[in-house]
Amino acid sequence: MFLDFETLSPRDTYSWMINTITPRPIAWVSTISATGHTNLAPFSYFQAVCSKPPTLMFSGAVNRHGVSKDSVINVGQVPEFVVNLVPFALAESMNLTATPLPHGESEFEKFGIAGAPSSRVRPPRVAAAPVAFECKLDRILNFGEGPSSSNVVFGTIVCAHISDTVLGPDGQIDPAKLDTIGRMGGDNYVRTRDLFTVARPR
Template sequence: MQLDFSSLAPADAYRWLASTVTPRPIAWVSTLSADGRRNLAPFSFFQVISDEPPTLMVNTSIRDDGSVKDTLINVRETGQLVIHLVDAAHAEAMNATAANLPHGTSEFEHAGIATLPSERVAPPRVAGAPVAFECELAQIQPYPADAPSCYLIFARVLLAHIDDAVLRDERHVDPAKLDLVGRLGGTQYCRTRDTFSMVRPK
């Protein structure tokens, strides 16, 4: 089978990319609006892109009506966000925050998600999340530049909260204890406990 992406409709291109480039980590992003309204939303087009400086990237798509998500609006206004990783214990709560709620409605309240204060930024953290990265905005990049279909948020990591319960030792996380969920295609997800090791050749 061959797919000519130049002739695919955007929805079909998304379906093929999202079902083949898997598993994808999920960024569960908390932000505050300029007037203090709390927002929490998941994004699976997400990755670490640099360790010097430590930087994460989140893709926020533009809706069919041309509007953008509250996450992007809030980051533009405040320059701050917290990116959480999603473990299996929080999968249902994460999914609840994917609901298309009216602008300004808090997913924290909608899904009954408890919070903790952050230390370096204003947006709250999800209580119990195994990993939370407090970040400041580095850059927002429309893509493609001439006719954007999305915006790429580059977030510089200031401080990480890692639950001691997921550590193997002082320097390493135990993947089985971390128990993250990954996004597959459609409604499918996976857990990251099934692992194996390989030593990189010299």
């Protein structure tokens, strides 16, 4: 099979990308608007970018009406956000926050998700998240125009909250205890407990 991405429709392009680029880590992003309304939404177009400075990114698609995600709108108003990692235990709660809500209605309140104060940014973090990265906006890059285009948000990590429950005896992350999930195609997810080791060449 050969796919010509220059001729595929945006819908088909999206389908092929999300079903082949797997598993994708999930950024559960909390933001706050200029008027103080919180937002919590998941993004699977998410990745670490650089460790010096410590930088990550998430990408929010523009909807069919040409409107950006609430998370992106909020970051434009208050240039801070928190990336909460999603373990298996929080998968259902995370999925609920993908529900389209009117701008300004809080997913924390709507779905009974407990928040906790952040240390250096204004948006709250998810209290039960095993890892939460507090970030300050570096830049937003816009790719494309109109529906199905995207706003890519880059943030500098200023601090992190890591639960002691996901640390091993060496004080480092134990992947089995962290138990994060990854996004596959469609409604499918994967747990990250099925590990194997391949030593890097020296």
